Amino acid sequence: xxxAASTVLALGVVAxxxxxxxxxxxxxxxxxxxxxxxxxxxxxxRPEHTLAAYxxxxxxxxxxxxxxxVSTKDGVLVARHENEISGTTDVADHPEFADRRTTKTIxxxxxxxxxTEDLTLAELKTxxxxxxxxxxxxxxxxxxxxxxxxxxxxxxxxxxxxxxxAGRRIGIAPETKHPTYFDSIGLSLEEPLVTTLRRSGxxxxxxxxxxxxxxxxxxxxxxxxxxxxxxxxVDGSGAPYDLVASGSTTTYADLVKPAGLAxxxxxxxxxxxxxxxxxxxxxxxAIGAPSPLVADxxxxxxxxxxxxxxxxxxFLPTNHRIGTDPNAKGDxxxxxxxxxxxxxxxxxxxxxxxxxxxxxxxxxxEGAA
Numbered sequence: 001x002x003x004a005a006s007t008v009l010a011l012g013v014v015a016x017x018x019x020x021x022x023x024x025x026x027x028x029x030x031x032x033x034x035x036x037x038x039x040x041x042x043x044x045x046r047p048e049h050t051l052a053a054y055x056x057x058x059x060x061x062x063x064x065x066x067x068x069x070v071s072t073k074d075g076v077l078v079a080r081h082e083n084e085i086s087g088t089t090d091v092a093d094h095p096e097f098a099d100r101r102t103t104k105t106i107x108x109x110x111x112x113x114x115x116t117e118d119l120t121l122a123e124l125k126t127x128x129x130x131x132x133x134x135x136x137x138x139x140x141x142x143x144x145x146x147x148x149x150x151x152x153x154x155x156x157x158x159x160x161x162x163x164x165x166a167g168r169r170i171g172i173a174p175e176t177k178h179p180t181y182f183d184s185i186g187l188s189l190e191e192p193l194v195t196t197l198r199r200s201g202x203x204x205x206x207x208x209x210x211x212x213x214x215x216x217x218x219x220x221x222x223x224x225x226x227x228x229x230x231x232x233x234v235d236g237s238g239a240p241y242d243l244v245a246s247g248s249t250t251t252y253a254d255l256v257k258p259a260g261l262a263x264x265x266x267x268x269x270x271x272x273x274x275x276x277x278x279x280x281x282x283x284x285x286a287i288g289a290p291s292p293l294v295a296d297x298x299x300x301x302x303x304x305x306x307x308x309x310x311x312x313x314x315f316l317p318t319n320h321r322i323g324t325d326p327n328a329k330g331d332x333x334x335x336x337x338x339x340x341x342x343x344x345x346x347x348x349x350x351x352x353x354x355x356x357x358x359x360x361x362x363x364x365x366e367g368a369a
Contacts, residue, residue: 033363035346036355037173038062039308040081044350047129047140048088049079050147051158058162061356064171064208066348067155070178071187076121077152077196081132083178086113089127090145097123106181107241117187124149136312136327152193156200171208175233179218180242190218194225203227212272216255217242223267231270231305236277256293261300270345271297275306279338285318287335290342298343305346309336309355333358 041053042060054065067079083106086092091114092101100119103112116124130144131137150158155172163170176189193211197203205227212231213219217240219230232255239251254260256273264271278294279287297304310316314326321330332351336358339347349355 034340034344034359035063035171035305036061036352036359037064037066037305037346037348038352039066039348039350040068041065042350042352043132044137044311045140047131047143047147049081049150050129050143051150051154052143052147054150054155054158055162057352058159058166058170060353062170062352063346064173064210065155065159066173066175066212067150067152068175068177069152069189069193070116071182071189071192072116072121072124073118074120075187075192077189077192078116078121078124079150079152079155080116081177083116083181084111084113085116085127085149088132089129089149091127094127107178108244117182117185121151136314152196153200156196156202160200169208171210172202173210173212173231175212176215176218178241179213179215180245190222190225194222197226197228205229210270212270215240215242216267217246220267229269230267231272232264232268233307234271234273234277236274256296258296258300261297261302265300265302269303270305271302272305272307275308275339278304278306278344279342281317287317287319287338290338294343303345304343305348306339306344307348309339309347309349309351311351311354333361337362 038054038057040048041050042057043053046053046056049067057065068081069077070080070083072078080088091097097114097119100114103110104115125148127149128145129147129149131140134141152174159170159172174193176193179189182189194203197209202209203226207228209228210231211222211228212233214233214235216232219232222230234252234255237252243250255264256277261271273293277291279290281287294304309332311329311332312326313321313323313328313330316330316332316335320334322328332354336347336355340359340362347355
């Protein structure tokens with residue numbers, strides 16, 4: 001959090017009311033079926049993080065949609081998986097932005113390209129989205145050049161509108177991307193996120209909002225600012241960058257040990273491990289028996305969501321692939337069933353239609369049993 005943001009919090013402008021924060025009961029296990037969260041929208045069928053991808057995901061039955069959040073130069077939160085946008089937009093085709101191409105260090109990694117924080121919202125709105133994986137999903141390229149980069153406000157308005165049409169409440173699961181980096185350049189993500197949620201009437205425990213982060217510090221900060229549930233993302237290797245930057249030796253592997261899970265439960269409601277941490281792959285790339293992670297997380301009072309379920313063979317365990325073409329569709333339903341059997345409370349999928357159908361069939365089987 002920036003010094004300016006600290007001042008805002010001290011003045012009580014953005015921070016949640018003290019009594020509201022104190023009353024958070026962290027209800028870790030509300031009743032409900034395993035949730036399907038549309039990963040970057042229905043990104044298996046439309047360019048990711050577009051209103052079209054989110055709308056299709058809702059039409060396919062997703063319970064939540066996920067907007068990853070980065071900041072513009074003028075402090076507006078927009079939906080992109082990364083702040084470097086040459087892979088997901090046509091920015092390289094805009095000569096007026098040629099001089100914005102640069103190299104930066106993001107979370108310790110050198111990255112070259114065009115960055116959202118160097119463009120105003122008005123400038124970003126002149127760009128159009130494109131498919132991030134054109135060789136894997138060539139059908140999606142037909143939508144290249146059609147869709148704008150949406151703001152968080154626009155995503156929320158879409159979700160509210162589509163909820164009314166669908167006759168059910170759809171949730172949102174925003175992820176703050178690179179919060180330590182954005183803090184370092186004076187564009188903190190937390191304050192505008194909470195302000196937007198509050199302005200939209202979504203800063204409440206039952207609003208169907210879950211905020212995610214791979215870092216720990218900004219989730220601890222958000223726990224003092226908002227009433228919505230929080231999710232600690234856990235990668236299969238490495239460490240949260242805020243801890244790396246502070247000199248801590250704590251790794252993601254430490255976070256999913258019982259002591260780490262107990263600590264997560266002091267500030268978050270969910271733990272979101274990479275799927276290989278829940279149902280590991282053997283030396284051949286096949287999945288087998290689950291690890292104790294789900295049981296350990298539930299014992300700590302946490303719900304468990306895993307990522308990411310994708311239909312293409314290259315993303316599937318070897319015992320759920322069909323044929324040898326890495327881009328052909330495999331047995332995604334079989335993989336999802338293995339994770340539902342392992343006890344996860346939710347999962348992210350690029351293919352929400354398959355995930356919803358599989359979840360519903362699994363629930364029907366559970367009822368029959």
